[in-house]
Amino acid sequence: MTTMTIAKAINEGLRAALTNNPKSLLMGEDIGPLGGVYRVTDGLIAEFGPDRVVDTPLAESGIIGTAIGLALRGYSPVCEIQFDGFVFPGFNQITTQLAKMHARSNGNLTVPVVIRIPYGGGIGSVEHHSESPEALFAHTAGLRIITPSNPHDAYWMIQQAVECQDPIIVFEPKRRYWLKGDVDVEAPGRAEDPFRAHVLRDGTDATVVAYGPLVPVALAAANAAAEDGHSVEVIDLRSISPIDFDTVTQSVQKTGRLIVAHEAPTFGGIGGEIAARISERAFLSLEAPVIRVGGFHMPYPVAKVEEDYLPDIDRILEALDRALAY
Amino acid sequence: MGATHLPATEFDGTGVDDQLEAEAEAVLGEPAAPMVQLLGPDGTLGEDSVFSEYANRLDAEKLRGFYADMAAIRRFDQEATALQRQGQLALWVPLTGQEAAQIGSGRASQPQDYIFPTYREHGVALTRNVDLAELLRQFRGVSNGGWNPKDTNFHLYTLVLAAQTLHAVGYAMGIQRDQQLAASSDPAGTEPPAAVIAYYGDGASSEGDVHESMVFASSYKAPVVFFCQNNHWAISVPSTVQTRIPLSNRAKGYGFPGIRVDGNDVIAVHAVTEWALDHARQGNGPVLIEAFTYRVGAHTTADDPTKYRQSAEEDAWRAKDPLARLEKYLRSAGLADDDYFAKVKADGDELAAYVRRTTHDLETPDIRSAFANTYVEPHPLVAEELAWFEQYSAGFDDGAGSDAAAGEAAN
Numbered sequence: 001m002t003t004m005t006i007a008k009a010i011n012e013g014l015r016a017a018l019t020n021n022p023k024s025l026l027m028g029e030d031i032g033p034l035g036g037v038y039r040v041t042d043g044l045i046a047e048f049g050p051d052r053v054v055d056t057p058l059a060e061s062g063i064i065g066t067a068i069g070l071a072l073r074g075y076s077p078v079c080e081i082q083f084d085g086f087v088f089p090g091f092n093q094i095t096t097q098l099a100k101m102h103a104r105s106n107g108n109l110t111v112p113v114v115i116r117i118p119y120g121g122g123i124g125s126v127e128h129h130s131e132s133p134e135a136l137f138a139h140t141a142g143l144r145i146i147t148p149s150n151p152h153d154a155y156w157m158i159q160q161a162v163e164c165q166d167p168i169i170v171f172e173p174k175r176r177y178w179l180k181g182d183v184d185v186e187a188p189g190r191a192e193d194p195f196r197a198h199v200l201r202d203g204t205d206a207t208v209v210a211y212g213p214l215v216p217v218a219l220a221a222a223n224a225a226a227e228d229g230h231s232v233e234v235i236d237l238r239s240i241s242p243i244d245f246d247t248v249t250q251s252v253q254k255t256g257r258l259i260v261a262h263e264a265p266t267f268g269g270i271g272g273e274i275a276a277r278i279s280e281r282a283f284l285s286l287e288a289p290v291i292r293v294g295g296f297h298m299p300y301p302v303a304k305v306e307e308d309y310l311p312d313i314d315r316i317l318e319a320l321d322r323a324l325a326y
Numbered sequence: 327m328g329a330t331h332l333p334a335t336e337f338d339g340t341g342v343d344d345q346l347e348a349e350a351e352a353v354l355g356e357p358a359a360p361m362v363q364l365l366g367p368d369g370t371l372g373e374d375s376v377f378s379e380y381a382n383r384l385d386a387e388k389l390r391g392f393y394a395d396m397a398a399i400r401r402f403d404q405e406a407t408a409l410q411r412q413g414q415l416a417l418w419v420p421l422t423g424q425e426a427a428q429i430g431s432g433r434a435s436q437p438q439d440y441i442f443p444t445y446r447e448h449g450v451a452l453t454r455n456v457d458l459a460e461l462l463r464q465f466r467g468v469s470n471g472g473w474n475p476k477d478t479n480f481h482l483y484t485l486v487l488a489a490q491t492l493h494a495v496g497y498a499m500g501i502q503r504d505q506q507l508a509a510s511s512d513p514a515g516t517e518p519p520a521a522v523i524a525y526y527g528d529g530a531s532s533e534g535d536v537h538e539s540m541v542f543a544s545s546y547k548a549p550v551v552f553f554c555q556n557n558h559w560a561i562s563v564p565s566t567v568q569t570r571i572p573l574s575n576r577a578k579g580y581g582f583p584g585i586r587v588d589g590n591d592v593i594a595v596h597a598v599t600e601w602a603l604d605h606a607r608q609g610n611g612p613v614l615i616e617a618f619t620y621r622v623g624a625h626t627t628a629d630d631p632t633k634y635r636q637s638a639e640e641d642a643w644r645a646k647d648p649l650a651r652l653e654k655y656l657r658s659a660g661l662a663d664d665d666y667f668a669k670v671k672a673d674g675d676e677l678a679a680y681v682r683r684t685t686h687d688l689e690t691p692d693i694r695s696a697f698a699n700t701y702v703e704p705h706p707l708v709a710e711e712l713a714w715f716e717q718y719s720a721g722f723d724d725g726a727g728s729d730a731a732a733g734e735a736a737n
Contacts (some may be wrong), residue, residue: 022507051503057545062492063539069496072481073440075503077496093535096486097493104470107699141700171513190432195706231549 007177009151010040010116012185013158014217015077018048021076024162025052027063037082038177039120040325047267050298064115067161068098072110074163082124084171085120085300087168091136098167099142104114114161114184118174119147120213120263121310123301131300132264134171137239138273145240146194147171149215151240152192153183160194171240172309196245200253203233206257206323209274210250211237212259214311230324240270248274249281256287263313291319350571359572361618362598363588369644369654371593380597381592386661392592393431393662394670395653396425398703400649401674402458403623405681406448406465410627412601414685417463419446423590423622425553426648428455429521430595431617434603437479438520440501442494445483446555447525454480458677459684470687487526488533492554493525495539498548499605521549521606523599529560531576533567538582540612552577556613557590563609563636574616582612589619615657633716 004012015023032055035042045053058065060081065184067077080089087094095114101111121130137143146168148154154172162170170314200215203220210218215236222232233251237243253259258278260271271292278290301309348356364372364381371381392462405421410418421428428449435441435453444477454471463472464483471482485488501520508517522593530536543550547650554573558565561718577584583605587598593615620643624631631640656662697712 051506057538059538059543061535062495065489065492065535065538066542069493070500070503071496072493073497073500073504075500077629089534092486092578093489097484097489100470102702103696103699105699106469106471106695107702108471108474108476109482110702112702144701144705198645235500236442242705244706247440272654302371316710 001182003180004151004178004183005036005178006148006151006154006173007040007325009155009183010158010172011044012183013044013155014041014044015047017078017159017162018044018052021162023074024076024078025054025070026078026080027056027067029056029058029063029082031055031080032046033124034078037241038174040116040151040177041080059073060086060088060094060157063111064090064093064098067113068093068101068111070202071113072109075206076112076114077152078114078162079116080114083129084117084131084133087115087117094137094143094167094169095140099140101142102166103142108129110165111167111191112162113167114167115156115167115169116158116163117169117171118177119171120173120175121300121306122175124212124306126303127300130303130306132262132295135264135269136170137169138270141259143241144168145171145197146238147173147212147240147311148238149173149212149236150179152183155183155185156192157194157238158319172214176213176216179216195242195244197238197247198223199233199247200233200236201232204255205231205256206259206278207235207251207318208259208261208316208320209237210237210261211270214263217311217313218261218316221320224313224317225320230320232320242276243277245274245277245281248278252282253285256285257326258286258290259293259319259323260315261291261293261319263295263310265273265297266292267297269294288323291323293319301306339697347568348462353570354519354575359574359584359586361586361588363591364597365591365655367651369651371490371655373661374594374597375681377594377597377601380547380600381593384593384596385395388433388595389652389656390666392429392596392660392672393649393656395429395433395449395452396649396652396703397670398677399452400430401678402448402452402681405678406462407627407684409682410465415462415627416467417465417620418627419465419625420621420623420627421446421448422649423620423643424555424557425449426592427589427595427617427619428650430592430616431599433555434596436648437604438518439603440479440481440497440520440522441525441608442490442497442522443525443547444487444490444527445485445561446527450525453482454478456480459681459688462681462685465689466480466685466688468690486599487530488535488539491524491526491530491539492535492542494522494550495543495548497541498522498550499546501549502546506581518547518705519607520549520554520684521598521603523551523603525553525555527554527560528556528558528565528573529563529569529709531573540577540582540614544580544582544614549606549609550612551599551606552614553599554616555619556616557619559621559631559635561629570615572616574614580612580614582614584614584616586616586618589617590646590651592648592652599669621651622704699720
């Protein structure tokens with residue numbers, strides 16, 4: 001067991017992937033000598049050389065598009081998109097090409113491309129640096145989307161992403177890059193299914209589902225609720241596509257109440273999808289409507305007011321109060 | 327060798343072309359790019375200080391083969407158009423007029439090379455031994471691909487314009503890495519070097535992906551040949567809206583050679599593509615070829631060119647027909663006679679009959695194959711939806727067959 005930050009865990013996970021798979025390579029802007037703007041790839045170019053840790057031209061469509069070509073030639077590229085808001089120049093390549101290649105080739109071609117995207121707010125940054133666009137990708141069949149919330153998952157999930165034969169986006173909670181935690185670098189980490197949700201805290205009165213940067217917030221809210229005598233179960237979703245509805249359903253059948261929290265705007269978001277599915281699967285167990293806690297229907301606001309935008313402990317507790325009031 | 331050293335060869339342009347050249351020269355402040363031409367519209371073979379060497383390697387059999395290929399793909403094009411008119415295909419994308427650009431370049435490729443077409447490269451598909459009946463699957467609506475690219479190194483058609491140019495560069499970057507891996511395990515280098523061709527057109531040249539692909543290719547000296555068929559029309563928009571100078575000139579800005587070739591001259595197209603592929607395979611980086619040609623027919627069978635261009639322009643380009651000029655040359659050089667051309671015509675009719683027969687028999691897929699091919703690895707949502715579909719379908723019959731049930735559901 002080793003203690004490290006999420007950023008370091010991803011770094012170590014990438015190092016392991018590059019070591020284990022000679023056909024894997026990293027591509028992105030400033031990922032070479034600089035080690036990426038968040039230093040997630042720090043030191044890797046020195047170890048693996050510029051052909052496997054590739055500083056690319058500043059062009060996101062180019063990064064994704066050439067990664068597709070490399071994958072067609074038998075390689076496993078891991079692309080870094082510098083910030084969430086900068087993925088959109090590559091959106092066409094991701095949605096019209098990468099996601100569909102296996103299907104449109106009748107299963108003849110596979111494109112095992114990994115796309116790493118630091119996402120979410122709370123870092124006081126300028127516009128386009130704090131967004132949560134995961135729903136836009138979750139809506140696209142052919143893609144898988146995972147998001148680790150702690151160093152142990154980060155270490156293993158990035159390696160599992162590289163091994164995955166489907167295209168997969170890893171949304172990395174950038175404001176938690178420096179969150180420290182224990183990482184078990186030996187098995188059974190590898191054996192854990194990256195597409196399964198984890199119940200992090202058992203409870204009986206309500207379930208809070210969160211993922212990525214809001215997992216620690218959900219846990220803190222559950223602790224606060226416990227002081228008021230409410231037993232709250234917390235689930236770390238871990239995978240956004242596919243979503244582990246079985247784990248969420250089982251929890252709601254026990255607690256009868258569900259709150260889904262994410263930084264992304266609630267409208268058209270992952271929370272809405274979970275609410276709809278759970279209303280179908282656990283309708284008779286529900287004591288209250290599923291309540292979503294998320295961003296507002298507006299462009300991500302300026303840094304000085306982002307605290308009013310981002311879901312926090314109190315926003316989750318307020319939703320919990322509403323659910324418990326039914 | 328750089329673009330500036332390319333020989334100037336005279337191109338028998340129409341008045342329209344002359345006007346374009348004059349305008350380009352005004353923009354550039356110097357003459358526009360020279361046009362490589364070896365076989366003129368009158369069927370006489372010219373000389374070129376660089377590319378005649380490649381043309382001279384062509385024996386009679388190869389030259390006759392070019393003609394047979396061009397005639398076959400034109401006949402196929404006519405048949406596919408007819409099949410669309412008869413409701414057997416949902417859409418067809420005709421290539422007539424562009425046979426030399428496609429056959430010449432496709433025949434310059436080697437089996438180890440990999441080709442990324444757009445969606446009009448039926449002639450290139452022929453040179454890569456793609457079963458032309460399979461090629462019609464996409465247009466009959468029974469597949470989004472239709473052939474396995476691994477069998478022929480001819481990728482699926484790409485309908486989002488220019489997206490494939492980046493795939494081509496990435497693939498070429500993979501070839502570079504393969505060569506490095508091979509160098510360590512196989513110093514003798516028994517694998518023949520490979521290169522990639524990315525096809526696109528004058529319309530797609532405006533897409534950002536073409537720019538990004540050229541930046542990546544140049545930076546990494548990727549072994550890729552950008553083959554731009556300038557057929558003068560992006561559906562209804564003339565090439566003058568995409569560019570004010572020859573598209574081949576753009577290569578200079580990226581730092582690699584650009585060649586403008588008479589795209590209706592199969593011998594010249596073959597020569598410049600062989601040169602470009604050699605250049606790329608030898609590790610010298612990318613090349614841009616602009617094949618100056620013309621889409622004689624409609625953009626697709628849903629298009630109506632009378633809305634946006636004059637028939638006089640089409641007539642002027644028909645006078646530069648790629649098949650007619652090669653036929654003139656083959657006859658005058660004594661390389662082919664009436665019997666040969668009759669045989670080619672009969673072969674074309676046989677191909678057409680085969681395609682017609684096979685198209686009728688193309689199997690309609692089961693939607694279950696779409697469930698199966700969305701992901702490589704098991705996916706719970708797909709499994710859940712498939713299970714629902716099976717249950718739903720079963721409700722329409724007594725278990726007599728779910729195909730019938732699905733059909734009934736669709737009705």
